[in-house]
Amino acid sequence: MTERQGPVTAAAVDAREFENAFIQTHMRRIFLLIYRIVGNVDDAQDLTQETFIKALQRRDQIKDAAKAAHWLSRVASNTAIDFLRRAGRASFTELDELSEPLTRSHESSPEAQVLRHERQRTLNRGLAGLTARERTALVLRDIEDLPAEDVAAHLGCSKATVRSHIANARVKFKRLIEGVRP
């Protein structure tokens, strides 16, 4: 009986450790990726959780740690794009509209806080003016720094199409943040 329980318990512990490490390693990056696409913390939180649950349920596909990050980004962007398709459009929300418990009380100096807030607002304004495809392409290429080929694979379109999305996104983004960038 003990002999049989030993390996099972060890496997369960291993699985739990793997789960913890996997979540801790990738959560911030995946949350930010989704947040930049959907534009608000509440949806980003739900979709980040959904992404990790999907990924951990198919953990046999994530044995290779090097490919895990890439694969997870793909799951995340697809989850976010699916969400936007269902929801119709992204809903960009400023954090000061959120409930108080999410805000941090021990932020740096008030000036730094204001500057940081302004920069984030400018970024959100630039991203909000893009279509979902353009925004996703820009986030993956310019924020995640993925090669255009990988962005095309994420979005399930040709490299020429993704180049067009990236170019349009950069032109619009630059126009939208011009003059308001702190």
Add this chain to the structure above:
Amino acid sequence: MKSNRHPSQTALALHAAGDLGFWRSLQLRAHLAGCDRCRATVEEYRASRQFAGTEGAELPAGLNWDRLAAEMTANIKLGVEAGQIVARRPASRPSLSWRAAFAMAGVTAIVTAGWFLQRPTNQRWSHQAHARIESRGVVAQASRAGLELTETAGGSLTLVTPRAENVMLTVNTEGTVANRYVDQATGQVTIQQLYVEQ
């Protein structure tokens, strides 16, 4: 060779991060070498890309990440566990091994054989129009019209089954006649039995 026509904004935007094809990039570089305005535009695209990259990697201002991360981690674990429970459910369905199946088949055979040997042999169901039994001057008969008890001395008693269909008559050698029928109006099944004491 310098071109007098300015490249499109999309070409400049792609060139800013090296996303333009080789030949197109070569042409554009030649143009940029002699065009301050386009060079400045490319720099602006690089700056806005850098801004997106830098700010995009920052958490939203004012977000309590530790708290949010803890909440998400707990929810993820809960979700994964719930998924595992759902996935395990079909596997936990008891399966019948061939040994158990063989044992069950044996028991069924014994029960069937026992029932066959113990079945009542003195009773017959019939679709015939008439069933009759006589004992010590008393005749009990069953017909589609009903049950009738007649004494050879003259008296009789009749139990009528009006508007009946699917009438089954039974004669039992132990002195019973019975009919079973379905009432046409109500669909009710009625069984009537008449005993003759010997």
